[in-house]
Amino acid sequence: MQERIRQQKSTGSEQTAPSEEVQASGSEASEKLKSDIDDLLDEIDEVLESNAEEFVKNYVQKGGE
Amino acid sequence: MPTPKICGIETEYGIFVRGADLTPMMASSLIVNAYSDEGLALRAWDFTGEQPDFDARVGWRPEADYPEVEVLMANTVLTNGARYYVDHAHPEISTPECRSVSDVVLYDRAGEEILRSSMERANARLPEGVEIVLHKNNSDGKGNSYGCHENYLVSRDVPFGRLAAQLTSHFVTRQVYTGAGKVGTECSRDGEADVLFQLSQRADFFEEEVGLETTVRRPIINTRDEPHCDPERWRRLHVIAGDANMSENATFLKVGTTALILGLIEDNKFPDHLRIVDPVTEIRHVSHDPSLQHVVTCESGKQITAVDLQIELFNSTQKWFNTLDMDPTNGDGAEILSLWETVLNALTSQPEKAAHIIDWVAKKRVIDGMMARHSENIPLERLRAIDLQYHDMNRERCLAYRMSLATRVTHDDARRAMTEPPADTRAFFRGECIRKWPHDVSSANWDSMVFDIGGPLLQRVPMMDPFKGTQSHVAALLNSCESVTALLDALGHDAVEPVADDPGW
Known part of the structure; x- marks a missing residue:
């Protein structure tokens, strides 16, 4: 399954109305999308809890419903 | 003719206390009380008519493992018509009854604002260094799940067995656009490989096709028959096979497609050749394959992917809808169909095109990006942390809010719906x-x-x-x-x- 995940490289998203299609095409657009995801990843590295891994280890919930 | 749909969502939020040893029940009570203490909710819920052990198939089943109704926990009702309370060990909010799917999305968003406001109010009362953290998710990644349930008004005239059998195909396959995404596998089965990423938070937890329980041996179709209305005319279908969505459009699609398909079933126009064999296994297998190539087998012998099955369901639903002289979703039908078609087209060609609508696609984009950036030498716990923080109710920390998800509800409308009823x-x-x-x-x-x-x-x-x-x-x-x-x-x-x-x- 990891193989499949690696194959699906992210190529971007769009940020306007839901029914619009991504217009980006060609190398210029690909570069822009790559830079968008890079910016997003930078941002996530910044806001990810400083002790995120510890937090995840301690995150235990009681079942509900 | 289909029954006009009245719909609603109940969401249990994950709760974690940082810096103090509070039980989740106490912390959940602090959350709900922080809201009602300021006169924002009325502490009064009437338990007449609560019968969670009434089974749609056979009547009373007191031996079933149903959750006992808890009358001592915080239990409030709001001026917007919602119920806000502590259910077991989680704060839970039920939207008011809504006639349109747009209203369900609006009141689900208002629910988020109510939980966020409660969290801020509760934390302001706690000592320095102590914080309650809420997540709109469905799993702790360690085998414990809590629900986001949908409710739909359905005609009593529809035989429940047929409804259950037909709707199951939708629940197994709608995950391709309703899944909120999850890092890892829970409740691993013998002979099945664990996956790094899957479509749904909930799919790992289903063990039965049809049943009454919601906390153990979870069924894809829940038979709780607690109509909260005239039982001669209607049933309230209680759906437990769904994820809580951060994307407003995913919620719109989750409730919208299901409401329309229920109308299709009421009119007995459901394409029966799409009934899936072994849905309990398939709901998991579909979830475990983000490449969307997994093939399910139908009772007709047909072999088909989840996306292609959804395309067939879409075609049948659209054809049926165009023959109606009323819209069971009170004006949202055309938009539900249009968005449904758009996401199915994206999933067929390039799922990333729907990263602004589908939670699992948005989340996976980040997980893939992080793995690529770190040459895949990234600890699994860090990926799990990204998964968890996607659902954080703290606006600064919440990763979903940074994903450029398309929205449907303005902040002002969500604020207004915190207090005004439909x-x-x-x-x-x-x-x-x-x-x-x-x-x-x-x-x-x-x-x-x-x-x-x-x-x-x-x-x-x-x-x-x-x-x-x-x-x-x-x-x-x-x-x-x-x-x-x-x-x-x-x-x-x-x-x-x-x-x-x-x-x-």
Whole structure:
């Protein structure tokens, strides 16, 4: 399954109305999308809890419903 | 002709206490009470009619493992018609009854704002270094799940067995656009490989096709028959096979497609060749394959991917919808179909095109990006942390808010819906009575209001028709009454049942 995940490289998203299609095409657009995801990843590295891994280890919930 | 749909969502939020040893029950009570303490909610819920062990198939099943109704925990009702309470070890909010799918999304968003506001209020009361953290998710990644349930008004005339068999195909396959995404596998099965990433938070937890329980041996189709309305005419279908969505458009699609398909089933136009063999296994296998190539087998012998099955369901639904002279979703039908088609087209060609609509696609994009950036030498716990923080109710930390998800609800509308009820269901009467006469309402439930006007008996007003009590029915009446006594007089003796005790307290 990891193989499949690696194959699906992210190529971007769009940020306007839901029914619009991504217009980006060609190398210029690909570069822009790559830079968008890079910016997003930078941002996530910044806001990810400083002790995120510890937090995840301690995150235990009681079942509900 | 399909029944006009009344829909709603109940969401249990994940809760974690940082810096103190509070039980989740205590922390959940702090959250709900932080809201009601400031007069934002009424502590009164009437438990008459609560029968979580009533089974749609066989009647009462007291031996089943149903959750006991908890009357001592915080239990409130809001002026927007919602119920806000502690369920087991989680804060839970149920939207008011909604006539349109757009309203369900609006009140689900209002619910997020209510939980966020409660979290901020509760944390302001806690000592330095102690913080309650809420997540709108469905799993702790360690085998414990909590639900986001949908409710749909369905005609009693539809045989439940047929409804269950047909709807199951939708629940197994709708995950391709309703899945909120999850890092890892829970409840691993012998002989099945664990996956790094899957479509759904919930799929790992289903063990039965049909059943009454919601906390153990979870079924894809839940048979809880607690209609909260006239049981001769309707049932309330209680759906537990869904994820809580951060994307408003995913919620719109989740509820919208299901509401339309229920209409299709009511009109007996469901394409029966799409009934899936072994749905309990397939709901997991579909979830475990983000490449979307997994093939399910139908009872007709047909082999088909989840996306292609959804395309067939879409085609049948659209064809049926175009023959109707009414819209069971009260004006949202055309947009539901249009967005459904758009996401299925994206999933067929390039799922990333739907990263602004589908939660799992948005989340996976980040997980893939992080793995690529770190040459895949990234600890699994860090990926799990990204998964968890996607659902964080703290606006600064929440990763979903940074994903450029397309929105449907403005912040102002969500704020307004925290206090104002929908205009076109009985939630209007409930919410307005609580706003106008909070001191005279003894308790409330989905299908009743109990008033205390000071006499020896309480006055119970049943509301067995969810289409009554709307703004157009009762706004003028409520405006013309200066007191509850005047209201009860105006409603007349036939509409009021004197009762000795308030079962809510």
